Amino acid sequence: MSYTAIVDYGVGNLKSVTNAMRYLGLDTCITGDEAVLERADAIILPGVGAFPDAAERLRGPGLDRVLVRQAAKKPILGICLGMQLLFDVGEEVRECSGLGLVHGSVRRIKTDRKLPHIGWNSLSLQNHSPLFQGLEEGAWVYFVHSFCGVAEHETDVIARTEYGPSLVAAVSHGNVYGCQFHPEKSGEAGLQILRNFGGLNR
Template sequence: MDHFTAIVDYGVGNLMSVTNAMRYLGLATCITSDPAELERAEAIILPGVGAFPDAAERLRGPGLDQVLTAQAQKKPVLGICLGMQLLFDCGNEVRDCKGLGLVHGAVRRIQTGEKMPHIGWNSLHLQNASPLFRGLDEECYVYFVHSYCGVAEQEADVIARTDYGVSIVAAVQHGNVYGCQFHPEKSGEVGLQILKNFGELNR
């Protein structure tokens, strides 16, 4: 397999739904935690569900944090949901915990008067044009499930926001590193377009 996207298996990801969406698009994938496979891949997706500290520890234990940091200098990396949160410098869910530091900022609990967790469809407000959203219209809808969100140090890194009583960072881009707080694999045609765009970044 010459061209494939590696989906990182570190025990906390929603692996099959992402894999199935990529396969539907005709994009080859490999679910792996093998550093050699991550090196061979033309792109990497870091999924994730659950709590930030547990996930961060599962990356650090086998040294996947260092592998991902190195690979992000060479190829596109996409973090989804908790995977996006792990891209940030740190998080404070349960306890203060170090992230990957690929996007500068911190992950904080959403401070809103709306019902928590934030579950459901919300529209995106696109900003700082990104190839991840090529072909999509402003105010397109995507599916969220979260109580925490990234707070970016640099607004230049924010490529989409959504409103949930407050403005929330919905997607980021810093160099080769991309993150979606929402689930593109559960977001219908819009989400498929996002995954297609990501899959074509290195083509």
């Protein structure tokens, strides 16, 4: 059976991601079970809230180690806080280690504009990625965040957006992908991204 596992670790809007995937006809399974994650064709790591709380929820049952192992075998997509957890370290509340699947850190957005950054912003695509196949330059997607990833290697950045300064909107490194925005809340552009992700390992 082919399916995408959505990681359940007590942090994240699992229902909206699941509904979007099912709308696309992609089978999903919400799970925190290592064996189920092992059998999945792909994995989505959602997340809302504070970086250290989410990191601890992953580490507690050992899901951090599971995700690092699975990243060598299959596509993984981090969404919002899930993307931030892919980085080496986060600086929200206190410095805290992430999964280290994308090199860099997660820092508070340096802007004169109101935080959190909530709403629709356009994407500037770079470093061609299969995640964005069929997506138009300038596509609009939905963000909710006060912190953002700062990639150590610009080659890992596949999209940026502007909110005062230029911000990393999406990353890719090997099998690992991350969207700071919410594709499941981003209309047709977001559905295209999830459709592309669903086809990466099939």
